[in-house]
Amino acid sequence: MAIDDKMLMDLAGQLGMGKNKKGTAEFINDATSKYADKNDDQILSEIMKLKSVLKKDKAAFDKQMEMIKALRPMMSAEQKKKLDGLLKVLEE
Secondary structure: OOOOHHHHHHHHHHOOOOOOOOOHHHHHHHHHHHHOOOOHHHHHHHHHHHHHHHOOOHHHHHHHHHHHHHOHHHOOHHHHHHHHHHHHHHHO
16 A cells, blocks of 8 residues: 555554645644653654554555665664664554
8 A cells, every 4th residue: 555645644643633735844843843842751652543543554664664764864873863763663
């Protein structure tokens, strides 16, 4: 199952990020703003909820994991460390 813009926007809507047509950068900025005031435990809780939804479609989950891993080269060492922890949680 291919992930298209409609699926991404539907997912964004489920996460409370709106369903309007936005570019990737704006989508990421909105997500960053939404979670900026949350601590790591709160964010992890949201991730676990999302994981249970995403794991229902293994192909889509695998594709999303690939997209997340593709961001790694653009991150600082601290961000990479957090991402690695996140990936470990998601892949368990």
